[in-house]
Amino acid sequence: MIIAIDGPAASGKGTLARRLAAHYGLPHLDTGLLYRAVGHAMLEAGLSLEDEAAAARIAARIDPAAYDEETLKAGPVGEAASRVASVPEVRKALLFLQKSFAHQPGGAVLDGRDIGTVIAPEADAKLFVTASAQARAERRWHELLKRGEQLGLDDVLADIRKRDARDSGRSSAPLVQAADAMLLDNTALGVEESWQQALALVAARLGDRR
Ligand code: CDP
């Protein structure tokens, strides 16, 4: 059983993916961490984010477990991740790992940008989670503040808009709602309400398979 969750930055897809995985007793992969690991490794090595060949080489041997999640979730790493994620060779290098994770015995929950369209088009249930850019910027701003990154809300909003445009506009696996994905707009919903709606949608789609 494969559950695919896609959506833009700070839409709450990771939170929902983790809860769905716990609810159904399935392993979970946050695929954004793979791109973040590549972006972080590029920055750490002092490489230009324009260097597509270097990004592809790094992606081919990346081990996201080598970095702690705290490091990968930092603001500048998200921007670097989105830059390297538009390189087709980088996406290709990360494909096998993600497909293998999705197709492990028993199934899995994956969240990202292209799970329902590229990584697991055959997923049993697909959710496309979104919220207004303003709502997402406020959520991300709070998270960064908790980590000690004191940015202006306007800067966080500008970063989210730029990343949305890049992720949706790229030619390789752009962020797009799969035709058979269920839409959840949680702009006006709290974490708990968003979870209840997500679970109801997924449970209805899975029917008596679970
Ligand atoms: O948590 P947030 O939504 O801000 O970002 P993320 O999911 O960790 O992803 C960081 C970046 O990686 C995104 O802006 C995308 O460009 C890229 N990404 C992707 O292209 N495909 C995925 N399946 C997951 C992430």
Ligand code: CDP
């Ligand atoms: O994975 P993604 O970047 O899409 O978002 P996340 O890390 O799951 O959630 C971003 C933040 O939004 C977290 O601090 C959540 O607690 C918060 N949030 C949410 O997930 N859902 C709501 N309906 C409201 C807030």
